[in-house]
Amino acid sequence: MRVEKMERVRRRLLQEAVADNLDTIRGLPPRALRPRSRIWQSWIRRAPLLLVPLTLVASTYFSAHPRQTIATAAIAPVPIPVSRASLVPTPISSDLARTMFPEPLLQRVDAAAFPLAVKRVILDAGHGGNDPGATALELKEKDITLDIGDRLRALLKSEGFEVVTTRDSDLNIPLRDRAQLANESRGDIFVSIHVNAIVKHTASHGVETYYLGPTNDPSLTRLAAAENSGSGYALADLRKLLDGVYADARRDESHQLARAVQNHLFGRLSSHDAGLENWGVKRAPFLVLVATDMPAVLAEVGCLSNQKEAKMLGKPEYRQKIAEALYHGINAYASANDAPQKKGI
Amino acid sequence: MADTSEILHVGIDLGTSRSAISASNGEKFVVDSFVGWPVDMVARKVLKRNVLIGHDAVSNRTMLDLHRPLERGLLKEGSDKDVEAVRELLRHLLGLVGVSSNGKVDSSNVRAVVGVPAAALRTNKQYLRNTMKGIVDSLMIVSEPFAVAYGLDALLHTLVIDIGAGTSDFVVMKGRYPTEEDQRTLTIAGDSIDTHLLKLIGERFPDANVTIFMVREWKEKNSFVGEHKGRIMVTAPVKGVPTNLDITSEMRSACETLLGPTIETMLDLLSRVEPEFQERVRNNIILSGGGGLIRGLPQALETALKQVGGGKVRFMDDPVFVGSDGGLALALDAPESDWEKLSA
Numbered sequence: 001m002r003v004e005k006m007e008r009v010r011r012r013l014l015q016e017a018v019a020d021n022l023d024t025i026r027g028l029p030p031r032a033l034r035p036r037s038r039i040w041q042s043w044i045r046r047a048p049l050l051l052v053p054l055t056l057v058a059s060t061y062f063s064a065h066p067r068q069t070i071a072t073a074a075i076a077p078v079p080i081p082v083s084r085a086s087l088v089p090t091p092i093s094s095d096l097a098r099t100m101f102p103e104p105l106l107q108r109v110d111a112a113a114f115p116l117a118v119k120r121v122i123l124d125a126g127h128g129g130n131d132p133g134a135t136a137l138e139l140k141e142k143d144i145t146l147d148i149g150d151r152l153r154a155l156l157k158s159e160g161f162e163v164v165t166t167r168d169s170d171l172n173i174p175l176r177d178r179a180q181l182a183n184e185s186r187g188d189i190f191v192s193i194h195v196n197a198i199v200k201h202t203a204s205h206g207v208e209t210y211y212l213g214p215t216n217d218p219s220l221t222r223l224a225a226a227e228n229s230g231s232g233y234a235l236a237d238l239r240k241l242l243d244g245v246y247a248d249a250r251r252d253e254s255h256q257l258a259r260a261v262q263n264h265l266f267g268r269l270s271s272h273d274a275g276l277e278n279w280g281v282k283r284a285p286f287l288v289l290v291a292t293d294m295p296a297v298l299a300e301v302g303c304l305s306n307q308k309e310a311k312m313l314g315k316p317e318y319r320q321k322i323a324e325a326l327y328h329g330i331n332a333y334a335s336a337n338d339a340p341q342k343k344g345i
Numbered sequence: 346m347a348d349t350s351e352i353l354h355v356g357i358d359l360g361t362s363r364s365a366i367s368a369s370n371g372e373k374f375v376v377d378s379f380v381g382w383p384v385d386m387v388a389r390k391v392l393k394r395n396v397l398i399g400h401d402a403v404s405n406r407t408m409l410d411l412h413r414p415l416e417r418g419l420l421k422e423g424s425d426k427d428v429e430a431v432r433e434l435l436r437h438l439l440g441l442v443g444v445s446s447n448g449k450v451d452s453s454n455v456r457a458v459v460g461v462p463a464a465a466l467r468t469n470k471q472y473l474r475n476t477m478k479g480i481v482d483s484l485m486i487v488s489e490p491f492a493v494a495y496g497l498d499a500l501l502h503t504l505v506i507d508i509g510a511g512t513s514d515f516v517v518m519k520g521r522y523p524t525e526e527d528q529r530t531l532t533i534a535g536d537s538i539d540t541h542l543l544k545l546i547g548e549r550f551p552d553a554n555v556t557i558f559m560v561r562e563w564k565e566k567n568s569f570v571g572e573h574k575g576r577i578m579v580t581a582p583v584k585g586v587p588t589n590l591d592i593t594s595e596m597r598s599a600c601e602t603l604l605g606p607t608i609e610t611m612l613d614l615l616s617r618v619e620p621e622f623q624e625r626v627r628n629n630i631i632l633s634g635g636g637g638l639i640r641g642l643p644q645a646l647e648t649a650l651k652q653v654g655g656g657k658v659r660f661m662d663d664p665v666f667v668g669s670d671g672g673l674a675l676a677l678d679a680p681e682s683d684w685e686k687l688s689a
Contacts, residue, residue, distance in 0.1 A: 009500050009520045014675065016522030018683045021485050024470045025687075 129172025356672020362510030381409030496671025508636020
C-alpha cells in the first residue's frame, strides 16, 4: 500500500516538474504568482451578488405561480440570507492588499543572489498641477516635493549618478505615466518623495518610508488609496502588473533601499528637530511602487499637519537637509550593492 | 526526434565548484567547474590543447584565460566567454559519459535533467535552456535539492539541506513539487567559507603567500565545526620560504560562519511545516553536497534541533553524486511523451 502511495507521489512530482519546465519554456510566471486562487476567491466574493438576482427571480416566480410554490417548496433549496454588509463593495485598495499579495509571496529570497548595481536613479516628486497633495500654512505638498527633488537631483548628479525625474515642473503627471517613464528610462532604483499630513494627530510628526507590500493596517490602506487616486490604471491592468512582478527579489531590494533611506532620514533630520519621531519602514500597496520594474520606495519626508514642522518645511535650509538625508540613504544602499559599477566604472 | 534505441539519459549537477554527471549507461564523472583557454600561442604549444577543463585547467591556470562560469550556482550572464565556458564544460561532461559527434551516442540522443539552486528565477532557467541548445536533445531543469530528494526517494516529510560551493539550498518535501514557500537558498556556502578563511589567514600570517586555490584545498581536507582533535597544519611560502602554519582556529571560525544561517533557515522551514508532521520532518533531515563533508556539522545541527524537540540529521556518504543521481532518476522516470515536449 505504502509502495503504491509513494509511486503515486513520484508520478505526481514528475508531472509537476514537467509542467514547471513547460511554463518556463512558455515564459509564464511561477504558479504561485498565478491568479488561480484569486479567481476562486473572487468567485466566493461575488457569490452573494449572484444570489441576489437569483433570489429576486425566484421570489417573483413563486409569487406569480402560487400553486407551484406550494408544490415545490418542499424540495426548493432554502435561499441563503444575504446581509447588507456583504453587498457593499470592498474598497479597491484593501481588496488589492488582500487578494494580490497572498502570504506565500512573502517568503524571502536572499537578495544577495541577485546583486544590483545602482547607476540611474529615478526621482518622483509627489503630486503636482491640480493635485496639490497635503496643504498647510499656504504650503503645498506638490511644491515641497518638487523643490526637494530638484535639490536631491543636484546632489546625486554631483556624485556621478544619472538622474531621471518624473516631473520637473508644476504638472499633474498620472501615476501610470510616472511608472512608465521610470521603466522606459531603465532606472536602477525609484524614489518617490511625499509629505505626510495626519489631521487627527497634529501634535506628532515623523518620517517614514514605504516599500511595496500588503498591509493589514487600515490607516495605511486609506493612505495608499489616497495616494493611488487618479492612477490611470484599471483594476484589470493592476492584476496583470502584479502577476508579472517577481515580487520576492525586487521587494527584498526595495526593503533594503527603504531601510537605508529611513535610517538616514531619521538619523540626520532628528539632529535638527528633537521632536521628530521615527515611524519606521512600512509596507503598503502604493500603485507607483507596484508598476515600477525596479526596487522602489516612497518616502514621507515630513508632516505638514504639524505646525512646527510645517514652518520648517517652508525653509529652504531644512528642505536641503531633507535632500541631503535622502541622498545619503540612496548612496548607502548603492554602496552596499556593487560599488565598482555604480558610476559606470 | 531521436531514435529511442540509442537514447542516453543523464542527470547533471552543474555546480559552482564541481559538476557531476550520472548517465544511464552506468558512467559517472565529476569535474572541477573550471574552463581555460591558452592565453597565447606559446601556451597553446606547451599545453597542446585549445581548451582545458576541470583539474587540468586549475593546474595549468598560469597559462590560461581561466573561467569559472557559474556563480552562486547560476550561469554568469552577460559574458560570451562564460557562456562558451559552460558549453565547453557540458560538452566535456557528456563526452566523459560517451557522447560525441562521431560516436554511437551524439547530442541528438541525449535527455538531460539539470539541477539549479532552489531560488533560481525563471529567467535563469531560460538562460540555461538557451545555453544548452544544440548540446542535448531534451532538457528538464529542476531545483537541486528536489533532485537530491527524488533520487533518495525522500519525497514526504523530509528536509534536504544541500550545501554546495555557491549556494546552500533547503527544501521541505511535502509530496508535491516544491513551491517557493518550501524552499530557501543561502549564498553562505563553500565559497564564502573559502573567502573568509583566506581573510583570516591573511590577518594572522600577513607575510604568507596564500591563494584561494590553496585555501579551498585545505578546507576540503580539514573543514570542521565545534571541537577538533589535534592541529591543522598546512605549508605555505612565507617571504619565499615554505613554512608550516597552524590554521586550526581560522578553519573553525571560517566553517562556523555557515552554522548560524543554516540553523536559522532550518528552524524557520521546520516551523512552517504543519504541526502534526513537524516531528517526522525533524527526524528526517538529509545533509548533502560538499558542505556535508564538514566534520561536526550534522551534530551541530542536531544540537540546534534540541531547542525544538530534537531531531536526526542524516549525512550522505557519497554527496558528490547524490544530485546527479537524482537527476538521472527523474530523467529515467519521465515518459517519452514528456520528453517530446521538453526539446532543448
